[in-house]
Amino acid sequence: MQEFTDPALAKLFEGIQGFQQRFYRQEPDKMRGLVEYGQHPEVLLIACSDSRVDPALLTGAAPGELFVVRNVANLVPPYSLEGKYDGARSAIEYAVRDLKVKHIVVLGHAHCGGIKAFLSGFAGQPLPRDFIGGWVSIAMDACCNYVMKPLSGGEDSGGEEVRELDIGSLREHQHLVERAAIRGSLANLATYPWLKERIDAGELSLWGWWFDLETGDLWATDAANTTFLPVLD
Structure with missing residues (x-):
């Protein structure tokens, strides 16, 4: 049997053993059903790759309950047929057209490194990386539309007044940009x-969630609103 001497890998192996015990030995029928009948998740969750915000751990989801897409800063590129190697778009297409998910949740979080990288590039100080800068630039339009100029009603996603903000502000x-x-x-x-x-047929709903790493609080909005509201006491 393969042995792992590195503590980090050994800990992961112990976790896999625990997973086997919990699901394959205690709930064998459930796991057998996922193999025989396939997956039928109702939720596509688009999350950040950040190690501190794991969708399954955060939500307590069991195998087969979430279809997860993770990338830097939980970004969704606009629809385009020009991309050749496009993991995000292809995963979204599979979830919507084949798995027929009923809900899509975009899960962001506080202290996001991807958004920090975006702000560095926005300030003219891009990180010396090959791919990150181009990817996080997807957030540019959102930053200009929702942060750099006032919203109708004069409130931001957290109930605070929105003003023209310079890069220092x-x-x-940063939570406003996230x-x-x-x-x-x-x-x-x-x-x-x-x-x-x-969406127009009433078969699919879109949700935005923002998780506060400092407090554990979750804030949510739907696609029709501009305000994030707390959902946890």
């Missing part, structure tokens, strides 16, 4: 024609 209020990026991803999802058809 954006860095001090929430704006979530709303931008919700808007981009609506550019996928087959996804929009299911």
Whole structure:
């Protein structure tokens, strides 16, 4: 049997053993059903790759309950047929057109490194990386639309007044950009024609969630609103 001497890998192996005990030995019928009948998740959850915000751990979801897409800063690119190697778009298409999920949740979080990288590039100080800068630039339109100019009603996603903000203020209020990026991803999802058809038919709902790493609180909005509201006491 393969042995892992590195403590980090050994801990992961112990976790797999625990998973086997919990699901394959205690709930064998459930796991057998997932093999024989396939997966039928009702929720597509688009989350950040950040190790501190794991969708299954955060939600307590069991195998087969979530179809998960993770990337830097939980971003959704707008619909386009020009991309060749496009993991995010292909996963969204599979979830919507084949798995027929009923809900899509874009899950962002506080202290997001991807949004921090975006703000560095926005300030003219891009990180010396090959791919990150281009990817996080997806958040540019959302930042301009939802943060850099006032919203109708004069409130931001957390109930605070929105003003024209310079880059220094954006860095001090990174949570505004994180929430704006979530709303931008919700808007981009609506550019996928087959996804929009299911929304219009009442078969699919879109949600934006923002998780506060400092407090454990969750804030949520739907695609029709601009305000994030707390959902946990």
